[in-house]
Amino acid sequence: MYQLTDVSKEFRRGALTIPAVSHLNLTVSEGEWLAVRGRTGHGKSTLLNLLGGLDRPTSGQVLLDGRDLARLGDTALTRLRAATIGFVFQTFNLIPTLSAAENVEAALVPLGSRAGSGGEAGAGAGGSRRQRVATALDSVGLSDRMRHLPSQLSGGQQQRVAIARALVKDPKVLLADEPTGNLDTDTRDEIIALLEKLWRERGLTLILVSHDTTVTRRAQRVAVMDRGHAHFE
Amino acid sequence: MFFLTYLTRELRRRSRQAIFIALGLAVGVGLVITVTAASAGVRNAQAGVLKGLYGVGTDITVTGKPPAAPSNSGTSGSGSTGGGTRISLGIGPGGGQICTNGRCKSLKDGYTLDTLAPENNPPLSAASVAKVRGLHGVAAAAGGLLLTDNQVTISQNPSPPTSFTVDGTDLSQPKLGPLSNAALTKGRLFTAADATKDVALVDSGYATSNSLKVGKTMKIGGVTFTIVGLVTQPQGSNPADVYIPLARAQTVGTNGPQGKALKNQVNTIYVTAASASDISALQGAIAKALPSADVTSASSLASEVTGSLASTAKLANDLGKWLSFLVLIAAFALAVLLTMAAVARRVSEFGTLKAMGWRGRRIIAQVMGESAVVGLLGAAVGVGFGFAGAAIINAIAPKLTAILSVATGQRIATPSGVVNPTSSSTVSVPMVATVSATVIGVAVLLALAGGLLAGTFASWRISRLRPAAAIGKVG
Numbered sequence: 001m002y003q004l005t006d007v008s009k010e011f012r013r014g015a016l017t018i019p020a021v022s023h024l025n026l027t028v029s030e031g032e033w034l035a036v037r038g039r040t041g042h043g044k045s046t047l048l049n050l051l052g053g054l055d056r057p058t059s060g061q062v063l064l065d066g067r068d069l070a071r072l073g074d075t076a077l078t079r080l081r082a083a084t085i086g087f088v089f090q091t092f093n094l095i096p097t098l099s100a101a102e103n104v105e106a107a108l109v110p111l112g113s114r115a116g117s118g119g120e121a122g123a124g125a126g127g128s129r130r131q132r133v134a135t136a137l138d139s140v141g142l143s144d145r146m147r148h149l150p151s152q153l154s155g156g157q158q159q160r161v162a163i164a165r166a167l168v169k170d171p172k173v174l175l176a177d178e179p180t181g182n183l184d185t186d187t188r189d190e191i192i193a194l195l196e197k198l199w200r201e202r203g204l205t206l207i208l209v210s211h212d213t214t215v216t217r218r219a220q221r222v223a224v225m226d227r228g229h230a231h232f233e
Numbered sequence: 234m235f236f237l238t239y240l241t242r243e244l245r246r247r248s249r250q251a252i253f254i255a256l257g258l259a260v261g262v263g264l265v266i267t268v269t270a271a272s273a274g275v276r277n278a279q280a281g282v283l284k285g286l287y288g289v290g291t292d293i294t295v296t297g298k299p300p301a302a303p304s305n306s307g308t309s310g311s312g313s314t315g316g317g318t319r320i321s322l323g324i325g326p327g328g329g330q331i332c333t334n335g336r337c338k339s340l341k342d343g344y345t346l347d348t349l350a351p352e353n354n355p356p357l358s359a360a361s362v363a364k365v366r367g368l369h370g371v372a373a374a375a376g377g378l379l380l381t382d383n384q385v386t387i388s389q390n391p392s393p394p395t396s397f398t399v400d401g402t403d404l405s406q407p408k409l410g411p412l413s414n415a416a417l418t419k420g421r422l423f424t425a426a427d428a429t430k431d432v433a434l435v436d437s438g439y440a441t442s443n444s445l446k447v448g449k450t451m452k453i454g455g456v457t458f459t460i461v462g463l464v465t466q467p468q469g470s471n472p473a474d475v476y477i478p479l480a481r482a483q484t485v486g487t488n489g490p491q492g493k494a495l496k497n498q499v500n501t502i503y504v505t506a507a508s509a510s511d512i513s514a515l516q517g518a519i520a521k522a523l524p525s526a527d528v529t530s531a532s533s534l535a536s537e538v539t540g541s542l543a544s545t546a547k548l549a550n551d552l553g554k555w556l557s558f559l560v561l562i563a564a565f566a567l568a569v570l571l572t573m574a575a576v577a578r579r580v581s582e583f584g585t586l587k588a589m590g591w592r593g594r595r596i597i598a599q600v601m602g603e604s605a606v607v608g609l610l611g612a613a614v615g616v617g618f619g620f621a622g623a624a625i626i627n628a629i630a631p632k633l634t635a636i637l638s639v640a641t642g643q644r645i646a647t648p649s650g651v652v653n654p655t656s657s658s659t660v661s662v663p664m665v666a667t668v669s670a671t672v673i674g675v676a677v678l679l680a681l682a683g684g685l686l687a688g689t690f691a692s693w694r695i696s697r698l699r700p701a702a703a704i705g706k707v708g
Binding site (some may be wrong): 046049052054055074075078079080081082083085089091093095096097098102105106107109110111165 | 238245246581585586588592702
């Protein structure tokens with residue numbers, strides 16, 4: 001699925017060059033759950049951004065199903081993200097003015113007609129937008145909170161909405177950046193259990209960044225980022 | 234559908250800020266509308282004054298140049314005509330005596346000396362009209378005779394002399410000259426058949442103060458004319474008291490008391506230019522063709538109009554336009570800054586959308602949509618402000634006055650040289666600030682442009698967002 005070869009990413013702050021990822025080589029198989037852990041500032045999130053096509057490497061290759069994300073144009077990369085990759089963030093990143101259902105629907109907007117017309121009669125191969133949104137929210141146990149605004153939901157519920165938003169488009173890859181970082185222990189366990197369930201049911205490739213070993217040890221494989229280099233436990 | 238849902242929700246969330254931006258734009262737009270309405274009102278008032286002077290379709294007027302004054306002017310009771318003829322009038326115990334160049338004629342007691350002659354502008358040959366008409370860029374030209382009728386009755390107990398102004402009108406050119414601007418209040422207007430008849434139209438104000446009515450007669454230059462109609466000129470104009478056919482004015486009028494008839498002569502030529510942009514060039518061409526005439530365009534005439542009307546016009550044109558321009562710029566800047574600030578607060582949101590696969594232009598369209606709605610809201614409120622501003626101006630603006638300086642046609646030699654005295658008349662001009670549909674359209678576009686300008690700056694910011702940085706975590 002993913003093939004990273006000699007990938008480096010540097011950030012420039014004036015005259016200073018900060019290496020975030022250095023000469024990284026990594027392979028992630030389809031359907032694999034890889035956890036990435038490490039201390040703050042050691043390149044975990046940078047790696048995730050490179051895998052998600054949110055950032056480009058300074059050097060090296062990031063192949064996703066044979067396509068080099070570093071060489072894809074902005075439009076192609078945007079299309080790829082829209083159809084293939086789902087993101088879950090630590091701070092949920094829900095749009096505060098939209099309801100839970102509308103937040104989930106926002107992920108289908110870039111897919112246009114491929115995501116259904118939005119009307120009852122417009123159900124396509126993947127069902128209408130509304131049906132897909134309802135199914136996604138049902139799969140995270142929030143079918144009764146569809147009309148609620150993020151501010152009317154608990155942290156755990158907001159993260160569930162974010163997971164539904166990431167999965168509503170049936171992506172091949174789910175990238176989760178500290179998905180339990182803002183949650184209490186009980187809710188953390190619920191969310192991790194939910195992610196594990198969805199990973200198993202859907203055959204997702206799940207790459208999860210966390211500094212929490214309780215979370216990372218549930219993964220099939222754990223990569224530890226240390227000063228931009230990765231080694232595996 | 235999602236576009237509208239997202240747009241309305243965002244505007245509702247930032248309603249205070251959206252209202253603030255819209256109000257800023259509204260104030261700017263409202264001021265532009267108010268100032269434009271006031272300017273239009275002043276312009277209309279000015280146009281009314283100028284139209285009243287020379288009629289609706291006149292772009293240029295040509296008048297005879299006053300002759301040079303003799304080195305010693307006449308004494309009381311005597312005067313000179315444009316041709317240097319010396320005239321004196323005396324009243325003695327047995328009657329009166331009028332002398333022209335030393336040749337005297339006795340006048341019996343009770344005799345009325347009625348003279349219809351040009352007062353301000355000396356005559357031009359009627360051929361001048363044809364000459365002007367033949368110039369390139371002239372759409373139409375008509376001659377006219379602006380005369381003054383002076384009546385003095387010889388009596389041992391003399392009453393003060395009376396005078397009224399008479400306009401000899403070319404009936405073949407009804408769309409040119411002062412009469413073209415007049416509205417009929419009673420009777421009828423001139424027809425082509427009246428060209429050689431002793432018929433007159435009387436200004437309704439003059440008719441009222443002199444008890445003149447349609448069907449009655451009046452003496453003009455010693456000839457009895459029948460009044461066929463009463464007319465009124467627009468407010469703010471300086472109308473003639475009586476209008477008669479040009480051909481009759483040329484026959485009845487003389488070049489001063491005991492002078493020659495004005496046959497084939499005019500003293501004003503009204504010219505319509507083929508194109509408004511040709512007026513200046515045409516003015517020069519006429520001056521070249523008729524070196525003995527004064528050539529005046531409406532714009533040069535406007536510069537001679539003074540009084541509060543001119544001051545208001547200057548205020549509206551200078552201060553008003555700059556003020557509205559500055560307020561509009563401030564409103565635009567406010568809209569841009571607040572929208573940029575809003576975008577800065579939404580960086581993470583836009584980054585998330587980009588991460589989800591939203592294209593930059595889709596996000597920009599969303600922000601532009603929000604800005605356009607704010608702009609339209611500002612336009613709607615601004616139009617209301619504009620109407621309110623115009624209404625306030627109409628309610629509180631004092632009546633304006635225009636002071637029109639008119640050359641008397643005399644030249645007086647003084648120790649420091651020859652001077653051309655002018656007489657001035659003050660006319661009261663109502664100013665009505667009017668808001669036109671065009672101004673509303675422009676104002677709406679301005680507000681929309683302000684909103685979209687703000688959206689454009691915001692879009693520029695969004696287009697430069699790197700999703701990874703926007704999401705806010707670089708590990």
